[in-house]
Structure formats: structure tokens, C-alpha cells
Amino acid sequence: MSDGRRRVKRPEDLRSHRWFGVDDLRSFGHRSRSFQIGFSREDFAGKPVIGIINTWSDINPCHTHFRQRAEEVKRGVWQAGGFPLELPAISLSEPFQKPSTMLYRNLLAMETEELLRSYPIDGAVLMGGCDKTTPALIMGAISMNIPAIFMPAGPMLRGNWRGNTLGSGSDAWKYWAELRAGNIDRQAWGEIEEGIARGPGHCMTMGTASTMTGIAETLGLSLPGSSSIPAADSGHARMASYTGRRIVEMVWEDLKPTDILSADSFDNAVTFAMAVGGSTNCIIHLVAMAARAGVDLPLKRFDEISREVPVIANLRPSGKYLMEDFYFAGGIRALLSQLAPKLKLHCMTANGKTLGENIAGAKPHNDDVIRSLDNPIAESGGLVVLFGNLAPNGAVIKPSAADPKLLNHTGPAMVFEDYNDMAARIDDPNLPVTPDSVLILRNSGPQGGPGMPEWGMLPIPKKLLQQGVRDMVRMSDARMSGTSYGTCVLHISPESYIGGPLALVRTGDMIELNVAERRLDLKVSDEELAARRAAWTPPPPRYQRGYGAMFSQHITQAERGCDFDFLHAGAPTPEPEIH
Numbered sequence: 001m002s003d004g005r006r007r008v009k010r011p012e013d014l015r016s017h018r019w020f021g022v023d024d025l026r027s028f029g030h031r032s033r034s035f036q037i038g039f040s041r042e043d044f045a046g047k048p049v050i051g052i053i054n055t056w057s058d059i060n061p062c063h064t065h066f067r068q069r070a071e072e073v074k075r076g077v078w079q080a081g082g083f084p085l086e087l088p089a090i091s092l093s094e095p096f097q098k099p100s101t102m103l104y105r106n107l108l109a110m111e112t113e114e115l116l117r118s119y120p121i122d123g124a125v126l127m128g129g130c131d132k133t134t135p136a137l138i139m140g141a142i143s144m145n146i147p148a149i150f151m152p153a154g155p156m157l158r159g160n161w162r163g164n165t166l167g168s169g170s171d172a173w174k175y176w177a178e179l180r181a182g183n184i185d186r187q188a189w190g191e192i193e194e195g196i197a198r199g200p201g202h203c204m205t206m207g208t209a210s211t212m213t214g215i216a217e218t219l220g221l222s223l224p225g226s227s228s229i230p231a232a233d234s235g236h237a238r239m240a241s242y243t244g245r246r247i248v249e250m251v252w253e254d255l256k257p258t259d260i261l262s263a264d265s266f267d268n269a270v271t272f273a274m275a276v277g278g279s280t281n282c283i284i285h286l287v288a289m290a291a292r293a294g295v296d297l298p299l300k301r302f303d304e305i306s307r308e309v310p311v312i313a314n315l316r317p318s319g320k321y322l323m324e325d326f327y328f329a330g331g332i333r334a335l336l337s338q339l340a341p342k343l344k345l346h347c348m349t350a351n352g353k354t355l356g357e358n359i360a361g362a363k364p365h366n367d368d369v370i371r372s373l374d375n376p377i378a379e380s381g382g383l384v385v386l387f388g389n390l391a392p393n394g395a396v397i398k399p400s401a402a403d404p405k406l407l408n409h410t411g412p413a414m415v416f417e418d419y420n421d422m423a424a425r426i427d428d429p430n431l432p433v434t435p436d437s438v439l440i441l442r443n444s445g446p447q448g449g450p451g452m453p454e455w456g457m458l459p460i461p462k463k464l465l466q467q468g469v470r471d472m473v474r475m476s477d478a479r480m481s482g483t484s485y486g487t488c489v490l491h492i493s494p495e496s497y498i499g500g501p502l503a504l505v506r507t508g509d510m511i512e513l514n515v516a517e518r519r520l521d522l523k524v525s526d527e528e529l530a531a532r533r534a535a536w537t538p539p540p541p542r543y544q545r546g547y548g549a550m551f552s553q554h555i556t557q558a559e560r561g562c563d564f565d566f567l568h569a570g571a572p573t574p575e576p577e578i579h
Contacts, residue, residue: 009253014049039083048251049085050084050123051123053112054127059091062093062203063091069237070127077244079245080247084244089111089112091133092136100451100454101131108136114140118576124144125149126141142257142258143567149250152213152216155228156168156202156203156231160198161188169205169317170317177470180459180462200232205323206316207481207483208281211282212281219260220347227332228332246351262293264347270286271305272335272336275309275382277400282482289561306384312371313377329369330362330363334363334364337364378400382398383397384518388519389529401485402485406472411510411511413510414431415505416439418444419453429462438474438475440511441455441458444477445495446555446558450543452491456474457481471487474486474488475489477495477558489513489520493559494557510522
């Protein structure tokens with residue numbers, strides 16, 4: 001190893017040896033078919049086989065550069081003495097896939113696990129970035145538990161419109177509201193549409209993509225500093241090759257996900273998410289990833305850390321800047337160095353060093369983008385978990401992106417049965433709402449959506465927009481984009497579609513939100529709620545066949561990570577027999 005570490009594996013210890021190194025008829029077939037592809041014996045004999053799980057597709061704009069990046073990963077693998085094999089996997093394209101990429105996160109996780117198990121793979125490079133690809137790839141790799149390293153897609157460059165810097169998602173919502181209010185015209189809207197996304201990469205706000213790639217790095221599953229590099233920067237291509245070289249070393253060292261992941265490393269990841277005002281979606285994904293690693297990560301742990309960690313990344317939607325600014329300010333390493341007193345620095349990472357070693361000497365180059373602990377943009381509460389009779393199993397909110405005046409609020413419910421009902425009525429001038437109303441969207445959870453779509457940032461009714469209202473309390477069992485903002489209570493569990501309390505709310509009921517006390521309550525008597533529950537009729541399943549039916553039958557609720565129940569239980573899947 002380049003830094004003095006020793007190999008613990010020999011060529012005959014590799015998984016791929018059973019395919020390529022045995023003197024029998026079956027291995028003859030494997031070798032002869034490799035020759036058929038055009039490889040020579042020197043390419044694969046005695047070398048670690050590296051599976052490059054590539055989530056590129058023509059319809060995924062976040063990953064348009066992945067065709068080239070895969071070649072750069074391969075270059076690094078060849079340089080380090082490995083044998084790279086690119087394995088395409090389903091591409092979860094956040095802008096295009098309906099009803100939600102969340103419906104398919106577990107499908108990609110299963111595909112990743114089975115690709116790595118069923119082929120002669122000794123180690124894996126996981127190429128992802130667009131929101132659900134990161135947790136899906138990591139979940140699959142944890143369950144397979146061979147050496148694996150995550151290669152992040154990187155954020156796109158800043159958007160621009162008439163000299164204004166645009167952030168993906170956040171400014172789409174902002175200017176859509178201004179268009180509906182009549183404050184900008186269609187010409188301006190079209191210019192924003194063409195200027196908000198200027199190149200490859202995922203959202204350049206601190207949305208779900210940047211939150212999750214930052215979490216992957218903080219967990220120790222990526223190279224230090226890798227998640228901050230913009231996709232279009234030449235440093236990103238170099239990072240891809242470094243990643244390819246490193247995974248070969250990880251195979252010889254037998255450094256697996258379970259050697260890296262622990263309760264302490266997940267605490268570090270939650271701390272990072274709080275400090276950057278990260279996406280509410282990360283809570284679901286972190287719970288699911290932790291469960292795959294055998295770590296219990298209850299919602300209350302998020303809230304405990306939230307109370308202790310200030311928001312120090314001045315990034316949209318909670319702050320001012322974008323990921324390109326964050327990169328030039330020092331990126332993840334600089335931010336983690338500021339957070340060092342609150343981190344478990346002994347945790348192992350993919351480069352074979354501890355988190356503390358990886359951030360040693362790092363410091364911010366712009367102290368307005370990356371603040372110090374004593375000069376935060378919010379003292380605490382980047383993400384907050386709520387409980388109450390409306391959310392007995394929990395709900396989440398991002399106070400750092402909400403109107404502070406609404407964080408302690410009681411108002412009358414305005415209930416929408418589903419997304420279509422909301423879309424049909426939200427701009428009705430006769431809609432009985434005031435700025436104090438609490439907008440309720442139900443039947444939008446894991447089963448009800450289906451797939452828990454990002455519908456949680458309900459639009460402000462048009463008549464209120466025209467009065468200057470830009471935020472209201474909004475509640476649902478849906479998720480919302482990490483680029484979204486506002487006083488939105490999300491992930492209410494149990495969801496309404498399976499009879500959670502949200503199913504029992506009626507228009508006009510008073511609802512109390514108290515973020516400081518972590519409470520979310522429906523101000524209706526227990527007797528009245530019992531009567532409503534007795535009258536409630538379960539809706540039919542969303543799907544009768546196929547993957548959707550499997551999803552509906554086995555998906556867990558938000559507080560358990562929306563993973564499949566059968567992936568939480570049972571003995572590890574055995575290695576395939578080679579016949």
C-alpha cells in the first residue's frame with residue numbers, strides 16, 4: 001500500500017478467484033468469454049475485479065457527465081492494478097421520474113446488492129448524486145458488505161438570470177410564487193427557466209443531493225473533500241481517478257462498509273446534516289442506511305443532536321450562498337473542522353484514516369459561507385422532530401428555512417384529500433383560508449402517494465400571494481424537496497392512507513404547532529377522534545401487481561426509513577455457488 005498499510009488478502013482470497021482462478025470447466029467458460037469481450041489474461045488474472053455501478057442515463061441531467069467519469073474511474077482502477085467492469089444500474093432522475101424517485105430507491109438498493117453479489121466483484125465504486133441514488137447505492141453496498149467507495153456526482157454551477165444568482169429548486173419556488181402573484185411576467189419566467197441549470201451535476205443548493213453526498217463523506221464512505229467539488233470542475237475528473245485507485249487498495253486491505261460505519265459515524269452524519277441546515281429527506285435515508293448497518297437510529301436521536309448543533313453553513317435554502325461558494329470556501333473538510341468539538345473524530349474512513357486525520361489543518365477561506373460555532377446563522381434546530389396526537393410516530397420540520405413567527409402557531413385546518421384536490425382548489429378565490437390557516441395535504445405518504453412524493457411544500461393560495469403572504473404553516477405525510485423552504489411539517493406518521501391521525505382531520509379543526517416544545521397536536525377530544533376513526537374506511541391498495549404491489553405490501557413508515565421490511569430481517573444472503 002502507498003502509505004505503508006499491508007495487504008490482508010492474497011489473489012486466491014478474492015471473490016473473483018472463484019470465477020477466474022479455478023482450474024475447472026466453469027472457470028474455463030468465464031475466462032473464454034472474457035477473451036471474447038476482448039480482454040487478455042493479463043487484464044484479469046489475479047487482480048481485484050472492481051464493479052463500477054454507474055447510474056448514468058439520457059434522462060438524468062444530474063449524471064450527464066457520468067459516461068466520462070466512469071472512464072476516469074476505470075483509469076484509476078487500471079493504474080492501481082485492478083480490473084474495472086462497468087455495471088449500469090437504474091437511474092433515478094429526480095426531475096423526471098414519477099410519481100416519485102422515492103418509490104424506486106429500494107429497487108436501486110436491491111439492484112446494487114444483487115449486482116455485487118451475483119457477479120465476480122471484489123470491490124465497488126458507487127457512482128451517484130441525484131437525490132435517491134446516494135442512499136440507494138449505499139444501502140445496497142452495506143447489505144452486500146464488500147469493499148465499496150462512493151463517488152459523488154458533484155453540484156452544478158450557479159444559475160444566472162439578469163445578473164441575479166439562481167439556486168436550483170429554491171429560486172424555482174420563489175419565482176413561481178412571484179409569477180402567480182403577478183410580479184414577474186412570462187418573458188422573465190422563461191429566462192429563469194433557461195438560466196437556472198447551466199451544466200452537469202445535481203442541485204447546487206443544500207438540497208437533498210448535497211446533503212446526502214456530504215453525509216456519505218462524513219460517514220467515511222467517500223474520499224475527503226470529494227463531495228464539494230462542482231461537477232464541471234476539472235478536479236472532479238481527478239477525484240474520479242483517485243477513487244478508482246483507492247478502491248483497489250481497499251480490496252487488498254479488506255476495508256468494508258461495516259468496518260467504517262458505526263453508531264458514532266452516524267452521529268457524525270446527523271451532526272453534519274444539522275450544521276448545514278440539510279434536507280429533511282436525509283432523516284429517512286439515514287435511518288434506512290443505519291438499519292442496513294445494524295445501527296439503531298431513532299428519530300429522538302436526531303432531535304437530541306439538533307438541540308446541540310448550530311447551523312453554520314450559510315447555504316440556500318436556509319442561508320445565502322450556493323455549493324460553488326461552499327467549495328471555494330473550503331468545502332466539507334473546512335466545515336467539519338469547525339464542527340470538530342462536536343464530532344467523533346476517531347471514526348474510520350474509506351482512505352484508511354480517521355475523520356480527525358482527514359480534516360486536520362482544514363479551515364474556511366470565507367467565514368461568511370462557513371461560519372464558526374460562535375457565529376452561526378441559527379443557534380440550533382437545522383432539523384427538528386415533532387411528536388403529538390397528530391404525529392404519534394413523529395414528523396419533521398426545518399426551522400432554519402421557515403418564518404420564525406410561524407414556529408409557534410395555532411390555526412384552523414384547510415384539508416385537501418390528495419394532490420389533485422389541492423391543485424384543483426388552491427387558487428380558487430373562494431377558498432376559505434386566511435394567513436392563519438394550516439394547509440393540510442393527506443394521502444401523500446409511502447403508500448398513499450404512492451412513494452411519498454415531494455408534495456410537502458404546498459403552494460400558497462393565489463389570493464394570499466396577492467396580499468403579500470409568502471409563508472404559511474403547511475402539513476402533510478409527504479416529503480418536500482431539500483431545496484424547498486417554508487414552515488412545512490413533513491413525514492407525519494403513521495400516514496393518513498393507513499389510518500394515521502392525519503386521516504381524521506377536518507377543515508376547521510384547530511391545529512397547534514410548537515417547535516420549541518417539539519409538539520404537533522390536533523385540538524380535538526379523544527372521544528371525537530375515536531368516533532371519526534370508527535367511521536373511517538381504508539382505501540384500496542394503490543397497486544394490484546408488479547413492483548408497486550411489492551412496494552405497497554412491504555414498505556415501512558417514515559420513522560423506519562421507508563425500507564422494505566424483508567430487508568431488515570433474516571440471515572445474510574449466502575454467496576452464490578459457482579456451477
